Amino acid sequence: MTGMLLLRGGLVLDPDPMRGFAAADVLIDGERVAAVGPGLTRPDGAEVRDLAGGLVMPGLINAHAHSPYLANISLVDEEPLELWSLANGAGRGAAPTELGLWARLSAAEMLLGGVTSVVDMVRLETAAADEGLDAIAEGYVEAGIRAAIAPVVADLRLEDTIPLATSGNPIPIARLEDQLELVGRFHARWHGRAGRIAAQVGPSGPQRCSDPLYAGCVALARRLGTRLHTHALETAPQREQAQRRWGRPMLEHLAELDLLGSETVLAHLVWPTPGEIELVARAGAMVVHNPASNRALGSGRMPLPELLRAGARVALGTDAASCNDGLSMFEAMKWAAILHRPFTPDWHDWPHPTRMLQLATAGGAAALGRDDLGVVAPGRLADLVVLDRDDLAFVPPNDLARQTVMRGHPGLVRDVLVGGQTVVRDRRLVTLDVPALVEQARTVAQRDPNPSGSDQRSRPEIEEMLLRPWGGQRPRDASGGEEPQRRQPP
Numbered sequence: 462m463t464g465m466l467l468l469r470g471g472l473v474l475d476p477d478p479m480r481g482f483a484a485a486d487v488l489i490d491g492e493r494v495a496a497v498g499p500g501l502t503r504p505d506g507a508e509v510r511d512l513a514g515g516l517v518m519p520g521l522i523n524a525h526a527h528s529p530y531l532a533n534i535s536l537v538d539e540e541p542l543e544l545w546s547l548a549n550g551a552g553r554g555a556a557p558t559e560l561g562l563w564a565r566l567s568a569a570e571m572l573l574g575g576v577t578s579v580v581d582m583v584r585l586e587t588a589a590a591d592e593g594l595d596a597i598a599e600g601y602v603e604a605g606i607r608a609a610i611a612p613v614v615a616d617l618r619l620e621d622t623i624p625l626a627t628s629g630n631p632i633p634i635a636r637l638e639d640q641l642e643l644v645g646r647f648h649a650r651w652h653g654r655a656g657r658i659a660a661q662v663g664p665s666g667p668q669r670c671s672d673p674l675y676a677g678c679v680a681l682a683r684r685l686g687t688r689l690h691t692h693a694l695e696t697a698p699q700r701e702q703a704q705r706r707w708g709r710p711m712l713e714h715l716a717e718l719d720l721l722g723s724e725t726v727l728a729h730l731v732w733p734t735p736g737e738i739e740l741v742a743r744a745g746a747m748v749v750h751n752p753a754s755n756r757a758l759g760s761g762r763m764p765l766p767e768l769l770r771a772g773a774r775v776a777l778g779t780d781a782a783s784c785n786d787g788l789s790m791f792e793a794m795k796w797a798a799i800l801h802r803p804f805t806p807d808w809h810d811w812p813h814p815t816r817m818l819q820l821a822t823a824g825g826a827a828a829l830g831r832d833d834l835g836v837v838a839p840g841r842l843a844d845l846v847v848l849d850r851d852d853l854a855f856v857p858p859n860d861l862a863r864q865t866v867m868r869g870h871p872g873l874v875r876d877v878l879v880g881g882q883t884v885v886r887d888r889r890l891v892t893l894d895v896p897a898l899v900e901q902a903r904t905v906a907q908r909d910p911n912p913s914g915s916d917q918r919s920r921p922e923i924e925e926m927l928l929r930p931w932g933g934q935r936p937r938d939a940s941g942g943e944e945p946q947r948r949q950p951p
């Protein structure tokens with residue numbers, strides 16, 4: 462793909478981020494790192510790039526996102542997930558060109574923010590779903606970002622499960638085989654393409670998936686040798702729903718479906734019981750922590766210290782841009798570092814900020830199912846980010862790794878390489894014409910002032926469900942004017 466490139470005179474993050482940065486050169490041969498160390502000799506013909514003290518770290522990995530929802534940024538009112546979902550059909554029926562546009566813009570924002578890989582769960586409800594997925598994958602290839610795309614499959618309607626089966630109606634199972642075939646076709650067309658694209662299997666979440674669908678997804682992921690990526694226990698109603706539907710905690714049920722193996726990645730896990738925390742750690746499934754999204758939607762707090770203490774494998778993500786409202790992995794790292802402190806009385810259990818770097822790199826690599834990403838080391842893929850050490854975030858330079866998390870922001874990112882290819886140079890994305898994409902996005906927005914695809918028919922029923930813990934009244938009315946404490950996970 463490329464020749465040899467010697468990154469000279471930088472400080473490189475140790476494979477164990479807790480050891481921090483140390484002076485070293487990085488030699489890249491093609492798409493991989495060939496050598497890391499001080500004073501490397503320049504091989505004949507190798508290009509040399511002087512980093513002048515810049516910080517080299519592995520590319521950040523956004524382990525949970527939904528690119529089509531970029532369309533809805535700052536368009537949806539502040540509401541809990543169950544109501545937010547009614548107004549967030551963005552992309553499901555969008556034309557392929559529009560989906561490609563949001564993928565390119567998402568990739569641009571992420572690459573300029575030091576993100577070199579993304580897991581994109583894409584839910585399309587259109588006859589042109591194949592073409593829509595193609596447009597997204599083409600957008601990522603053009604941008605030069607590494608992407609695992611999980612076409613979302615679901616066979617239950619949210620309103621049939623989330624109002625907690627109050628109606629008692631049987632749950633319809635529809636188009637299961639068709640949906641799995643769509644995933645199989647996407648995998649056949651794209652898995653491994655351009656060395657950048659992977660296909661994953663993406664059952665939406667237990668609130669939208671039947672047991673047969675989950676069983677089909679597990680079988681498909683194993684047959685294809687790819688990850689299975691699904692939402693789980695994002696909100697308190699989902700925990701209640703699981704108890705009512707199966708008479709036991711959600712993860713106990715998913716474990717019985719053989720869904721907690723090492724190929725499974727669970728997004729959110731905000732409401733596990735202590736037993737479920739032990740279960741997921743023991744079974745080996747990964748968890749993606751999306752702290753900003755969980756706070757923005759009022760979903761709660763994933764018990765990160767408890768999961769880490771139990772030995773669970775954890776990655777970080779932003780979730781959809783429209784429930785965050787952004788795609789900054791620097792934000793995700795800082796949120797994850799400090800969010801848990803008020804809920805963790807023993808401060809010795811507070812996650813160390815520098816450890817968030819590991820979750821956002823090596824943790825993300827595991828969510829992608831790749832053991833050749835996530836650290837700067839010989840033999841690994843050269844997905845690298847160069848940060849500007851002269852930025853005020855690193856002044857004074859007391860602990861550069863910790864400052865990357867606690868004072869980090871996308872503006873630190875000077876250069877980005879994916880598979881040895883320079884995609885950002887001196888803060889400019891060289892792969893895409895960003896001003897032209899911005900202009901296209903403005904045109905799309907003008908054409909469709911309300912791209913949310915909103916269907917509000919279930920709103921009264923869902924509002925009633927959300928207010929049930931407060932006797933059906935708005936909490937302010939129920940408590941005489943004082944704001945009640947939100948329920949927190951144990």
Ligand SMILES: [Zn+2]
Pocket residue numbers: 525526527582692728780781
């Ligand atoms: Zn999500």
